[in-house]
Amino acid sequence: MGEDELAEIRRRKMAEMQQQAAVQQQEIDRQQQYDAQMQMALMQILEPEARERLNTIKLTKPDFARAVEQQLVMLAQSGRIKAKITDEQLKVILQQVTPAKREFNIRRKG
Numbered sequence: 001m002g003e004d005e006l007a008e009i010r011r012r013k014m015a016e017m018q019q020q021a022a023v024q025q026q027e028i029d030r031q032q033q034y035d036a037q038m039q040m041a042l043m044q045i046l047e048p049e050a051r052e053r054l055n056t057i058k059l060t061k062p063d064f065a066r067a068v069e070q071q072l073v074m075l076a077q078s079g080r081i082k083a084k085i086t087d088e089q090l091k092v093i094l095q096q097v098t099p100a101k102r103e104f105n106i107r108r109k110g
Contacts, residue, residue, distance in 0.1 A: 038069060044076070045073070045076045045085055050089070053087055054068065064098075068093070068094065068097060
């Protein structure tokens with residue numbers, strides 16, 4: 001391989017890496033914009049105490065909290081939520097969507 005070929009390979013590799021970085025940055029920007037829109041919608045449909053509770057849940061169970069947030073926003077967009085959701089109402093909603101816990105009993109034979 002000559003130096004010209006190596007330079008061409010390096011140039012192509014660099015262009016490919018720059019393109020990948022640009023795509024990743026676009027995805028990050030899109031995700032940030034989506035998160036900002038979600039937070040604005042939640043501010044409109046949740047009372048401050050309920051929003052605080054949801055943020056606390058997000059610290060321990062981020063996937064569960066995100067699913068609840070998406071459901072609440074979808075309900076609001078479809079017009080099924082008429083007034084702001086209070087903390088007590090959010091507790092009821094969370095109890096309804098929380099999966100049932102399984103109990104495991106381990107017994108030793110011996």
